[in-house]
Amino acid sequence: MVFGTKGKVINSQVQPNLICPHCNTQGKIKTSVVAKYFHLTFIPTFPTGKSGFSQCDHCKQTLEENQMPPAFRNAINELKNNSSAPKWMFSGVFLILGLGMLMSIFDKKNHAEDANFISAPVAGDKYHMKLGYREYTIYRVNKVTADSLYLDFNNYSVNKATGYHRIDKEENYSPGGAISNADAQKLFDEGKIENIIRD
Numbered sequence: 001m002v003f004g005t006k007g008k009v010i011n012s013q014v015q016p017n018l019i020c021p022h023c024n025t026q027g028k029i030k031t032s033v034v035a036k037y038f039h040l041t042f043i044p045t046f047p048t049g050k051s052g053f054s055q056c057d058h059c060k061q062t063l064e065e066n067q068m069p070p071a072f073r074n075a076i077n078e079l080k081n082n083s084s085a086p087k088w089m090f091s092g093v094f095l096i097l098g099l100g101m102l103m104s105i106f107d108k109k110n111h112a113e114d115a116n117f118i119s120a121p122v123a124g125d126k127y128h129m130k131l132g133y134r135e136y137t138i139y140r141v142n143k144v145t146a147d148s149l150y151l152d153f154n155n156y157s158v159n160k161a162t163g164y165h166r167i168d169k170e171e172n173y174s175p176g177g178a179i180s181n182a183d184a185q186k187l188f189d190e191g192k193i194e195n196i197i198r199d
């Protein structure tokens with residue numbers, strides 16, 4: 001991962017009253033504000049501060065803030081106060097917020113769909129079950145009656161919610177037992193049925 005800070009001039013102003021300490025020319029000093037920002041793999045993420053410099057358009061002398069006479073420093077401070085970091089410097093933050101919102105929308109939609117599946121189960125539905133800490137397995141609906149579900153249990157469990165696919169093989173299922181629709185609903189409401197897969 002590449003990260004670090006970069007700078008970009010965000011504001012400049014020619015100062016009519018300042019006199020260059022090097023060539024004594026008045027009105028040729030341009031003060032500039034640089035906004036520094038942190039980037040992650042070159043995506044600007046957040047601004048980290050501002051610095052300033054001046055340049056004389058006549059003799060080209062450049063002064064950093066710590067080299068400036070007081071009048072220059074006052075001018076640069078005023079310019080800094082009137083310059084704010086552009087929004088693009090927060091691109092990474094917006095990107096992360098946007099992704100988070102998308103994921104949350106997707107999650108809610110998914111959960112609403114699962115709620116429909118649990119209230120009207122059909123044979124073949126697969127329930128991703130969280131049995132306990134680092135213990136996940138799959139129950140498969142074998143048969144549906146008016147008030148119960150007959151389930152096939154997967155003979156294996158995995159230790160990550162991302163591992164369900166590894167045990168989802170026909171030969172891993174064996175007849176489990178029946179539970180009432182109400183109990184299935186309860187398992188869903190308690191979050192023990194994490195996810196429902198319907199082909």
Ligand SMILES: [Zn+2]
Nearest residue numbers: 020023056059
């Ligand atoms: Zn000069």
